Amino acid sequence: MTLADGVDDLAGAAARGDTAALDTLLAAIRPEVLRLCGRLLPNREDAEEACQDALLAVARGIGRFEGRSSFHTWLYRLTANRARSTYRALRRRWLMEAAGAPLPDRPDPRRTSVVAGTRLDLLEALDAVRPELAEALTLRDVLDLDYREIAELLDLPEGTVKSRLHEARRQVRQRLAGAG
Numbered sequence: 603m604t605l606a607d608g609v610d611d612l613a614g615a616a617a618r619g620d621t622a623a624l625d626t627l628l629a630a631i632r633p634e635v636l637r638l639c640g641r642l643l644p645n646r647e648d649a650e651e652a653c654q655d656a657l658l659a660v661a662r663g664i665g666r667f668e669g670r671s672s673f674h675t676w677l678y679r680l681t682a683n684r685a686r687s688t689y690r691a692l693r694r695r696w697l698m699e700a701a702g703a704p705l706p707d708r709p710d711p712r713r714t715s716v717v718a719g720t721r722l723d724l725l726e727a728l729d730a731v732r733p734e735l736a737e738a739l740t741l742r743d744v745l746d747l748d749y750r751e752i753a754e755l756l757d758l759p760e761g762t763v764k765s766r767l768h769e770a771r772r773q774v775r776q777r778l779a780g781a782g
Contacts, residue, residue, distance in 0.1 A: 613673035616664045624664060628657055634674075635660075635681050641744055642685040644722060652688035656681045671754045678747060679755050682740040689725045727777035735770035742767055 609630055615623035632653065639652040659680055667676055724744075728736040734756075741747045741755070742763075753760045 610669075610673045613664065613667055613676075614669060617667045617669070619665070624661060627664075628661060631660070631677060632657060635677070638678065638681045638745060639685045639688075642682065642725065642740070643689060648688060648692060649685075651692075652681075652685040655688055656684040659684055670757075671751065675747060675751045675755050678745045679737070679741060682745055683737065686725065686728065686736065686740065690729060693729075723778055724774070727774040730777055731770055731773045735766050735773065738763055738766040739770035739774065743771075 609627065612623045612627040612630065616627050635656050636649060636653040639649040639656065640646070643649045643652055656677075660677065663680070667673065728740065731739075738752060738756070741752045742749070747755070749760050749763050752758075752763045756763065758766075
């Protein structure tokens, strides 16, 4: 039995109401969820916040896990959405705190690493496109799911997934180039 099989088994048991399986599952997936959040969010503290939010969403939503796709595929979608939600909440909080002060157009390069700045630019661009496009792009280009996994997860034909990705990439590219 592989680790993935064990996690799928735990997820199935947790989905059926086994609280001990849920506790074990949450402990087992936490490092992976934190790593995934860290791929999207530039600050460790922000990734930790998104990780906690994602784990809470898993605990609350595990009963809706139907097993149509692997648990990891389901988890990736949930985690990507929670990381993007955390970013939007943090951005709103920052904007409210900065009300009245002039806001910089871009992160200050003296205080932001190139990697963090790039992630912030990507999150800004993703936030500006339709949610279904942002979700497909995040699942494919950030979390490295293949087309088949995304199609199963979103309950769409692969052709639709590819079409959404093409449009999302086009829009994000425009935004990153400053044309949008």
